[in-house]
Structures are given as structure tokens and as C-alpha cells.
Amino acid sequence: MEKLGIVGLTNAGKSTLFNALTGLDTPVAPHPFTTTETTVAEAVVPDPRVDALGELHRSRKLVYPHIQVVDIAGLTSGASHGAGLGNRFLGHLREVDALLFVLRAFADAKVPGDADPVASLEALEVELTLADLASVEAALERRRKVARTSPQARPEVAALESIQSLLAEGTPLYRASLSEDQRAALRSVFLVTAKPALAVVNLEEDAELDPQVDAAIRSRLGDRAPVVAGPLALEAELVRLPPAERIELMAGLGIELSTLDRVARAAFEILERWTFFTTGEKDTHAWTFHRGANAQACAGVIHSDLARGFIRAEVATWRDVVAAGSWAKAKATGKVRLEGRDYLVNDGDVLEIRFNV
Numbered sequence: 001m002e003k004l005g006i007v008g009l010t011n012a013g014k015s016t017l018f019n020a021l022t023g024l025d026t027p028v029a030p031h032p033f034t035t036t037e038t039t040v041a042e043a044v045v046p047d048p049r050v051d052a053l054g055e056l057h058r059s060r061k062l063v064y065p066h067i068q069v070v071d072i073a074g075l076t077s078g079a080s081h082g083a084g085l086g087n088r089f090l091g092h093l094r095e096v097d098a099l100l101f102v103l104r105a106f107a108d109a110k111v112p113g114d115a116d117p118v119a120s121l122e123a124l125e126v127e128l129t130l131a132d133l134a135s136v137e138a139a140l141e142r143r144r145k146v147a148r149t150s151p152q153a154r155p156e157v158a159a160l161e162s163i164q165s166l167l168a169e170g171t172p173l174y175r176a177s178l179s180e181d182q183r184a185a186l187r188s189v190f191l192v193t194a195k196p197a198l199a200v201v202n203l204e205e206d207a208e209l210d211p212q213v214d215a216a217i218r219s220r221l222g223d224r225a226p227v228v229a230g231p232l233a234l235e236a237e238l239v240r241l242p243p244a245e246r247i248e249l250m251a252g253l254g255i256e257l258s259t260l261d262r263v264a265r266a267a268f269e270i271l272e273r274w275t276f277f278t279t280g281e282k283d284t285h286a287w288t289f290h291r292g293a294n295a296q297a298c299a300g301v302i303h304s305d306l307a308r309g310f311i312r313a314e315v316a317t318w319r320d321v322v323a324a325g326s327w328a329k330a331k332a333t334g335k336v337r338l339e340g341r342d343y344l345v346n347d348g349d350v351l352e353i354r355f356n357v
């Protein structure tokens with residue numbers, strides 16, 4: 001399962017977001033460095049397509065896509081030199097697939113810290129880049145020793161040296177355009193800023209994201225980085241309400257899609273995760289796969305037997321299934337196609353795998 005690592009300055013609202021996404025109750029408090037332990041939990045990625053297909057087939061169980069979220073201690077300026085809790089816990093971000101920056105824009109006299117999201121991002125970048133610089137330098141020392149006796153390691157050393165100078169100039173790697181050689185060299189070093197990033201700006205209630213702030217964040221995180229904004233403390237309260245009440249309140253507040261939903265979707269987007277469905281009376285199940293996977297690989301996401309014994313996939317788009325009224329009716333009206341193993345599955349496809357083991 002894909003992992004998302006939450007990073008931010010202390011008191012930005014990281015644990016507030018984490019709890020709202022995962023339903024957990026890690027400590028949230030108005031003083032710096034509340035979080036000292038790293039916590040990992042699963043978050044549901046809401047998907048109205050699951051609801052629609054499930055309702056249609058009266059599925060007894062609905063399975064939504066999931067993603068893992070990691071909450072770590074807050075950073076502070078100078079963390080790389082030991083300020084605050086230092087930066088050791090950044091090691092927990094080595095295995096995540098993407099970074100989720102939480103940038104504080106809410107002002108609250110009771111909660112110490114600045115409400116300047118762009119300045120926060122700049123401060124975070126300094127700390128993350130310095131941490132990566134230290135990792136690259138350690139790796140370089142090891143690789144240089146190897147390269148003395150094995151010349152084939154020299155291109156890797158050269159690539160790492162070029163990465164070292166990028167980081168030394170203060171460029172986080174998500175903003176750098178890297179060559180193939182540089183990317184290859186990175187695979188064994190696990191740098192934090194080499195991961196795709198998205199940002200959540202934690203707004204005050206009723207506030208909107210200032211377009212200039214939005215643009216400044218995008219220009220730092222790179223063109224592909226989604227920026228989502230919302231009042232996290234309020235949203236964290238909303239998710240604790242019964243669904244009917246929550247929907248009513250959200251409508252009253254003019255919130256169409258919760259920030260949490262948008263964060264989860266944005267994470268899927270940058271991770272290039274797509275979703276296909278299986279649906280019936282037993283369950284409607286969302287399965288996630290990497291964009292570009294073929295029908296046989298997707299069958300393997302359900303069960304390895306289905307990939308091994310793959311014969312054909314019956315495929316329809318979820319919209320066609322919903323328009324037809326059910327999977328059976330979609331079949332009867334010719335909306336379901338037969339596809340072979342090489343068919344590239346689309347986001348939103350409904351599949352039924354024919355197999356034989």
C-alpha cells in the first residue's frame with residue numbers, strides 16, 4: 001500500500017489532519033512538539049463510484065481504496081543542527097512514497113507559531129534539503145571507496161556529486177529536473193526531497209486560499225504538485241459527526257468536497273494510482289493499481305491465481321454500468337467488452353476476470 005508522510009513545522013496541524021484522515025486519536029495540543037512518536041495508520045480514500053456501484057448491486061460490503069499515512073514530529077528552523085527535536089525522525093520518511101506538507105495559515109493566539117504558509121515551506125525546505133545533503137554525503141563517501149577499485153561505480157559517484165551540489169545550493173530535488181543517471185543514482189539513497197509532494201494549507205474557518213500564496217507554493221513544489229486548502233480543525237470535527245449531520249452542516253457551510261477528500265484524491269493523483277472495481281451482491285470493491293497496468297497485472301491485484309490463470313477480462317466503465325442499471329444489464333445491452341491480458345485498464349473500469357487454475 002502507498003504511504004504518505006506528513007511534514008510540517010510544529011503546531012501546523014499535522015496531527016489534526018492525521019487524525020481526521022485515519023480516525024485515530026494521536027495527541028493534538030496547542031504547544032510545540034506535541035508529537036514525539038511516529039504513527040502510521042490507514043486512511044480511506046472516499047470514492048463515490050464505490051457508493052454508486054454498491055447501491056446498484058445491493059452489495060453487502062463496500063471496500064474503498066486505502067492509503068497509509070505517517071505522522072511524525074514537527075520540524076523547526078535549525079532542526080538539522082539539533083534545534084527542537086532535531087531531524088532524526090526524518091528517517092521515517094525514507095520509505096514513504098510522497099510527502100504531504102502541512103502549511104499553517106491560521107492565526108490563533110493560543111497556538112504558538114507563525115501563520116505564514118510560504119515562509120513555513122521555505123523553512124521546511126531548508127531542513128529537508130540539509131538532511132538530504134547529509135545522506136548524500138554519507139553515501140558518496142561509501143561509493144567513492146568502492147569506485148577506487150571498481151571503475152564501473154564512477155558514473156554513480158559523478159551523479160551523486162551533481163546531486164550533492166544541487167542540494168548544497170538549497171534546491172530540493174522535487175523542484176530539480178534530474179537526468180536519468182541522477183535518478184538511477186538516487187534509487188539507493190532514499191532522499192526525502194526526491195519524492196513527489198503535495199501541500200495542504202491549513203486555513204482559518206471562512207478563509208480562502210490567497211491566490212498569490214497558492215502560486216508561490218506551486219512554484220516551489222513544482223508544476224505537478226497539487227495544493228489543497230481548508231480549515232483542518234473544523235474538518236476534523238466534522239468527520240466525527242454522523243454522515244447525515246455532517247452532510248447537512250457541510251452544505252450549510254458551503255463546503256462541497258471536504259479537504260480530506262481532496263487530500264486523499266490529490267495523493268492518488270501524484271502517486272499515479274488508479275482504481276478499478278469489482279462489484280456484485282457480495283461486495284463492491286475498489287482496487288488500486290499503478291497507471292499503465294494491464295488487465296493481467298490488475299487481475300493479480302485481486303489475487304495471484306487470477307493473474308496466473310488469466311483468460312480474459314470482462315470490462316465496462318463504471319458510468320456505463322450505472323447507466324445500464326447493473327452489471328448484468330450492462331452485459332445484456334452490449335456495454336461489457338471482452339479484453340485480453342494486454343488491455344490497459346482505465347481508471348474507473350469495472351472488471352470481471354475469467355480465469356482457470
Ligand SMILES: Nc1nc2c(ncn2[C@@H]2O[C@H](COP(=O)(O)OP(=O)(O)OP(=O)(O)O)[C@@H](O)[C@H]2O)c(=O)[nH]1
Pocket residue numbers: 008009010011012013014015016017027028029030031032033034035036072073074075106107108111202203204231232233234
Ligand atoms: N484555530 C485553529 N487551530 C488549529 C487548526 N488546526 C490545528 N489547530 C490547533 O493547533 C494546535 C496544534 O495542532 P496539532 O495538530 O497538534 O499540530 P502538529 O502539527 O501535529 O504539532 P506538533 O506535533 O507539535 O508538531 C492544536 O491546539 C490544534 O487544535 C485550525 O485549523 N485552526
Ligand SMILES: [Mg+2]
Pocket residue numbers: 014015016027028034035072073074
Ligand atoms: Mg503532531
